[in-house]
Each structure stands twice: as C-alpha cells, then as structure tokens.
Amino acid sequence: MPADSSRVDADRQLLIDAQGRGVAATLKAYARLSGPGWLQSALTLGGGSLGSSLYLGILGGFSLLWLQPFAMAIGVVMMSAIAYVTLSTGERPFRAINRHINPVLGWSWLIATLMANMVWSLPQYSLCFAVCEQNFFPSVFQGDGVLAPGPSNSLLGRWVVSGAVLVLCTVVTWSYGSGSWGVRLYDAILKWVVALIVVCFIGVVVRMAMTPEGVNWGAVFAGLLPNFKHLYEPVATLRPLLEGIADPEARRYWTELIVGEQRDVMLAAGAAAVGINMTFLLPYALLTRGWDKAFRGMTIFDLATGTFIPFVLATGCVVIAAAQQFHGRLPEGVVVAADGSVEVPRHFQKPYDALLEQRAAATVSGSNQIIPFTAADERIAATLVRRDTFDLAKSLARLFDPSGGSGGHFMANIVFGVGVVAMTISSISLMMLISGFVVCEVLDRPAEGWVFRLGCLIASVGAFWPLLWEGDARAWLTVIAGVYGAMLLPIAYVTFFVMMNKKSLLGAEAPTGASRIVWNVLMAIAATAATAAGVSAIVEKGGIVGVAFVVAYIALVLVVQCFHKPPQASAVAGAAPFATASL
Known part of the structure; x- marks a missing residue:
C-alpha cells in the first residue's frame, strides 16, 4: 500500500522543526507521530501476556514481578536495532538478511514468525470464549443455557464465539489494507484498546490497595529486582508448604513440579513480552509508513512509551492481583x-x-x-x-462490593472481562496483519488487495482451538504456546545482532565509537538471554531430539554461510523504500 509521500514529508519537517525548538517540542512531536510502538503494545498485551502474568502471580507471588519488565527491556533493545537498520537502509529485512547475512536465517525468521502466529492465536480465542462463558454470559454458556455443552453440541458455544471473533477481527484487519486512511484508523483503534487494557487493570490494583488488607508495596518493589535462581528453585514463599511434607521423596517430587511449572511460566512470560512475530511486524509497519532515517529517534521513543510502559503497567497489575489473591493460598x-x-x-x-x-x-x-x-x-x-481467568475475576468481586453482593461480581466481571477481551481481540487482529505481511513478502507482492487479505486468514487457525485443547484451565494454553515461542526467539535476536554490525548492509550508517559499544553490549545481553531461554526450552521439552535438531540447524547455517557471498559495503545499502516498491 503506497504511503502518502506528502504526509511523510510533512511529518519529517515537523520533526526537524521540533528538534530545532528543543527537547519539549521534540517530545511533543514524537508523541503526535507515534504509532508503530502502540501496534507492538497491542500485540504483546494479548492472551499470552495475560495468562503468563496470571500464573507468574499464582506460582511466584510478587517475587517474579521483575521478569516481564526485564524481558520487555531487552526486547525493546532488539526492536530498536531492527528499526535502526530498517530506517537507515529502507531495505526490507527479509531480503536484507538473505542478501547480507544468510538465507537460512532469513527464511527461518519468516517461517518461525508464521508458525508463531498460528500457535499464539490459539490461546487468544480460548480466552475470549472463557470470558464469554464465565464472565459475560454464564447463563447462556452454562447449565441449561442455549449454548451450554450437551450430548450433541458439546463444542457449539466455542464455535459460535470463535466464529464471531474471527469475523470481527477480519473486518478490522482488512481496513489496514485499504490505504493510508486504513492505517490511521487501525492505529487509532489500537491506541484506544491499549489504553482501555491498562486502565482496566490499574483500576483493579487501585481498588485492591483501598481494601483493609491492602497491597504489600514493599514486597512489590522487592519483586522488581531480578533473581534468576527462580529458574531452578521454588520461590521462598512456597517453602513452608514443602517443609510440611515429611517424606523426602514426596517433597522432592513437589519441589520439582513447582520448579518445572515456575520455569515454564517464566519462559512463556519472556516469550510473550516480545515474540518473534513482533520482530517481523515492526520493520514492515515502519516501511508501510514510508519512514526513513529521520524517524529513527522517534521510533525508539515510540517503543519506549507506546510499548514498554503500557506493557509493564498492565502485566504488573495482573501479577499483583493474582499474587495477592492466589499465591500460596487454598482456592x-x-x-x-x-x-x-x-x-x-x-x-x-x-x-x-x-x-x-x-x-x-x-x-x-x-x-x-x-x-x-x-x-x-x-x-x-x-x-x-x-486457576483460570474466571477465578481471578471471582476473587476480585469482594473488592468492588465487600458485602459480597451481586454488584461486586458484576463490576469484577465487567472490568476484568473487558480488559481480557480487548487484549485478545487486538492480538488476534495483529497476528492476522503480520500473516498478511509474511505471505506478501514470500510472493514479493504489495501489502494490499486480496493477496494481503487472504494471507491474513492464515492466523485464523486459532479459531480451531476447540479441536486441540480440552483442558479445564484455558489460560494455561498461553503457557504452552509461550514455551514454544521461547524456542523460536533466538533466531531473530541473533540475526539482528549480526545485522547491526554488518558493514555491507549499513555502510556509512553503521554505529561507530561509543554508540557502537553501547549497542553491542545491550544487544549481547538481549541475545544471550533469549538464546539461554530458547535452549533451555528445547532441552527440557524436546530432549535428545530437540538437541539433535538444534545441532543440525546450526550445521546447515554454517554450511550455507561457507558458500554465501554478501555484497560489498557501500555508502549505504538499501532497496527502494517499501512504500514505493512491491512488498
């Protein structure tokens, strides 16, 4: 879809003029032009973040509050790197990786993105149904309700909700392919959705803090300090339960179970913060707008304010609410x-x-x-x-009505349910958008028309979740999807690390001096953390087969690298801008 060149020129001039007037004017201009960061925020604030936050609070209490801000911080570093490369060169990342680095990495990134969309879409639909069944319309989906499970229609309610969500998300997503007005409409809708999500969950914690029991803010702030030992030992608040078990073999079993689930939730939460599909969305969203290197500083600001801050606020509030209501407590x-x-x-x-x-x-x-x-x-x-989302909403009812009346249940279901639905629907729509970008990139076609629209529908596989998941706690499906996502993320992080240091790609725009050192230190931390999480997930879930697959994959990358000849360095490498070239 071509970008409006006159609008891009006006935005560029707006930035230049603002920078000449000082920091305050520059920040105001940045806020006015923000957009891609909010797309990222709407994608990451989905069912994956909700489910992993819920179980972080249940299993770890306040002790694991540090994990999601840490994962998002290193994610913003890597997304800033890919944004820097994309805006400096104007070259589409998939093509750039294949030309300048290694085609195995380029195709792996693209295929892994599409696979992640298909897997991550499953829990979004399941959570939408859980909210409709348990929070919004229990009389319809339970007991003698019209869509309640029965001998001949045990899945009817699930199919009805999933079909309705799919239609709604398809209509919204296809507006993105309708030209520049569709992009602006899409941005505006998602900004309001993200704001609604954050307000809902902040409201829950504020109300919780106003109760006589209150919130232990000392424990909350202590939980923001990183502590990686939780990957291999239970959090301290669960030790009294374990110490109460006299038999050493039984105690060992429960300890290993807790650590295993704790590790799965931590991996899922990290992968949900910045998934590999997010790394694909950002550069193509930037190129769709026709942006160039004049927008680099604004994009980093956009990621910090539009992605990091809403994510940390919303997920932190869910962790606090779940920890306060469930951690270490009997149901x-x-x-x-x-x-x-x-x-x-x-x-x-x-x-x-x-x-x-x-x-x-x-x-x-x-x-x-x-x-x-x-x-x-x-x-x-x-x-x-x-526990499931319903259990959290139910436990919050007394916060809104201490007397235990129906009004408390109504408010809890509305506030919590609206937040969950906003999360899941925005994420479904964005995964459809990314799938459209992927298909158009494979076919080398513009991100518009029926090729783009039909490509979007690949992510609709999530609507078939009733055939794949029979578990009672539907939110746990997000943890399963998250562990899978953790396996894929190193592909993107390592690739972007190499891209930022590739002279043939960046040419004169490659960072130098102190800037180069800062970029590489931050990216090394991010890539190391992502790789460690990915390898841990593969070894734990894939065993010897998973290890063999990783070894074979690395061997393939090295073999192809031996025969791959990247182009020579130039003043600045780059293809025609995405806005004026085919996708």
Whole structure:
C-alpha cells in the first residue's frame, strides 16, 4: 500500500522543526507521530501476556514481578536495532538478511514468525470464549443455557464465539489494507484498546490497595529486582508448604513440579513480552509508513512509551492481583478438616485429583510401594491447582462490593472481562496483519488487495482451538504456546545482532565509537538471554531430539554461510523504500 509521500514529508519537517525548538517540542512531536510502538503494545498485551502474568502471580507471588519488565527491556533493545537498520537502509529485512547475512536465517525468521502466529492465536480465542462463558454470559454458556455443552453440541458455544471473533477481527484487519486512511484508523483503534487494557487493570490494583488488607508495596518493589535462581528453585514463599511434607521423596517430587511449572511460566512470560512475530511486524509497519532515517529517534521513543510502559503497567497489575489473591493460598471454597485433610469444590476436583495421581505414580518407597498421601500432600495439591481467568475475576468481586453482593461480581466481571477481551481481540487482529505481511513478502507482492487479505486468514487457525485443547484451565494454553515461542526467539535476536554490525548492509550508517559499544553490549545481553531461554526450552521439552535438531540447524547455517557471498559495503545499502516498491 503506497504511503502518502506528502504526509511523510510533512511529518519529517515537523520533526526537524521540533528538534530545532528543543527537547519539549521534540517530545511533543514524537508523541503526535507515534504509532508503530502502540501496534507492538497491542500485540504483546494479548492472551499470552495475560495468562503468563496470571500464573507468574499464582506460582511466584510478587517475587517474579521483575521478569516481564526485564524481558520487555531487552526486547525493546532488539526492536530498536531492527528499526535502526530498517530506517537507515529502507531495505526490507527479509531480503536484507538473505542478501547480507544468510538465507537460512532469513527464511527461518519468516517461517518461525508464521508458525508463531498460528500457535499464539490459539490461546487468544480460548480466552475470549472463557470470558464469554464465565464472565459475560454464564447463563447462556452454562447449565441449561442455549449454548451450554450437551450430548450433541458439546463444542457449539466455542464455535459460535470463535466464529464471531474471527469475523470481527477480519473486518478490522482488512481496513489496514485499504490505504493510508486504513492505517490511521487501525492505529487509532489500537491506541484506544491499549489504553482501555491498562486502565482496566490499574483500576483493579487501585481498588485492591483501598481494601483493609491492602497491597504489600514493599514486597512489590522487592519483586522488581531480578533473581534468576527462580529458574531452578521454588520461590521462598512456597517453602513452608514443602517443609510440611515429611517424606523426602514426596517433597522432592513437589519441589520439582513447582520448579518445572515456575520455569515454564517464566519462559512463556519472556516469550510473550516480545515474540518473534513482533520482530517481523515492526520493520514492515515502519516501511508501510514510508519512514526513513529521520524517524529513527522517534521510533525508539515510540517503543519506549507506546510499548514498554503500557506493557509493564498492565502485566504488573495482573501479577499483583493474582499474587495477592492466589499465591500460596487454598482456592476459594476449599474445606480443611480438623485432621488437616482437604476437600475441594467440584470444579477443582478433576485437576486436584490429577495432581495427586501424578504424585502417586512418580513416588514410591524403597520397597516399591506407593508412598501414601498425607494432609500436607493434599494441601499443596490444592494450592497448586490451576486457576483460570474466571477465578481471578471471582476473587476480585469482594473488592468492588465487600458485602459480597451481586454488584461486586458484576463490576469484577465487567472490568476484568473487558480488559481480557480487548487484549485478545487486538492480538488476534495483529497476528492476522503480520500473516498478511509474511505471505506478501514470500510472493514479493504489495501489502494490499486480496493477496494481503487472504494471507491474513492464515492466523485464523486459532479459531480451531476447540479441536486441540480440552483442558479445564484455558489460560494455561498461553503457557504452552509461550514455551514454544521461547524456542523460536533466538533466531531473530541473533540475526539482528549480526545485522547491526554488518558493514555491507549499513555502510556509512553503521554505529561507530561509543554508540557502537553501547549497542553491542545491550544487544549481547538481549541475545544471550533469549538464546539461554530458547535452549533451555528445547532441552527440557524436546530432549535428545530437540538437541539433535538444534545441532543440525546450526550445521546447515554454517554450511550455507561457507558458500554465501554478501555484497560489498557501500555508502549505504538499501532497496527502494517499501512504500514505493512491491512488498
């Protein structure tokens, strides 16, 4: 879709004039022209961030609050790098990677982006249904409701909600391919959606702080300090539960279970902060606008204010709410008998029994006999049973109405439900947009017309989630998708690191001196963290097969690199701008 050259020229002049008037005028101009950063924010503030934030709070309490700001900070570094390269050269990243670095990395980035869209779209639809079923319309989807599960239509409600969401997101996304007015409309819609998400979740925490119990702000601020030992040991607040288990084999089992789930949630949260599909969206969104190197500083500002700040506020509030209501606590409705044994509510019975059955299967005594359960086993199983978005909304009801009246449930469901739906729908739409960009890039076609529109529909595979997920806690699907996303992210981060140091690509625009050192130190931290997380996920989930695949992939990259001849360095390498060339 061609950019409006006169509008781009006017925006460029606006920046130049503002920079001549000082910092305040420059920041005002930056805020006025912001857009791509808000697209990134709307994508990252989706079901993945919601689900991982929910379980970060449940499993880690306030101790894991540091993780998402850290992941987003290193993500902003890498996105700033790809923005710098893209705006300096005007060259489409996929083509640039293939020409100047390694075509295996270019195609891996593109294919991994499309795969990530397909996987990440699944939990978005499942969360939309969870909110409709549990928060907005329980009388329709539960009990004797019209769309309640039955012998002949057990999935009807899921298909109806998923179909409606797909139609809505398709209409909104296709507006992006309608020219510059569609881009401006799309930007405006997503800015309001992001603002709505942030306001909803800040409102929850503010209301929580106003209750007699309040929020332990000392623990909140302490949780913002990075602590990587949580990757291999339980958070301190869960140790009393573990110490209450007398049998060492049973204690070992529960410790490993907690650490494993803790690690999965941490990996998922990191991948949800900046997924590989986000790294594809940014450069093509910039090129669609016809921006060039005059917009580099503005883009970094846009990422910091439009992506980092809303993300940290929204996800932090969800972690705080989940930690305050669930961490280390028995679920609402659990009855503890005089002997310490536990009786859980009916909707928790199935996952609770499953936890105890898994413990029985994994722990045996020296005489090969199953170690009997104790009250401590039952208590920790009840504490670890997976909650869903409904459970958080339900627990927040008394914040809005301490008397326990229906008004509190109504407000909690509306505030929390609106925030969740805004998150998921914006993310679905953006994953459709990215899929359209990917298809047009593969076919070397402009991002417009029916090629773009049909390409968008690849991400609609998420609407088929009812065929793939039967779990009770639908939010946990976001963790599964997140671990998969963590495996793919190193491809992008390592590639961008190389791009920023490629003279044949950047030419005279390559950073030098102190700027080069700062860029490389920050990018090295980001690439190392992403690679460590990716390798950890592959080894843990893929085992020897996953390791063999990684070794084979690295060997392929090295073999192709031996025969690949990048072009010579020039004053500044670059293709025709995206706005005037085919995609």
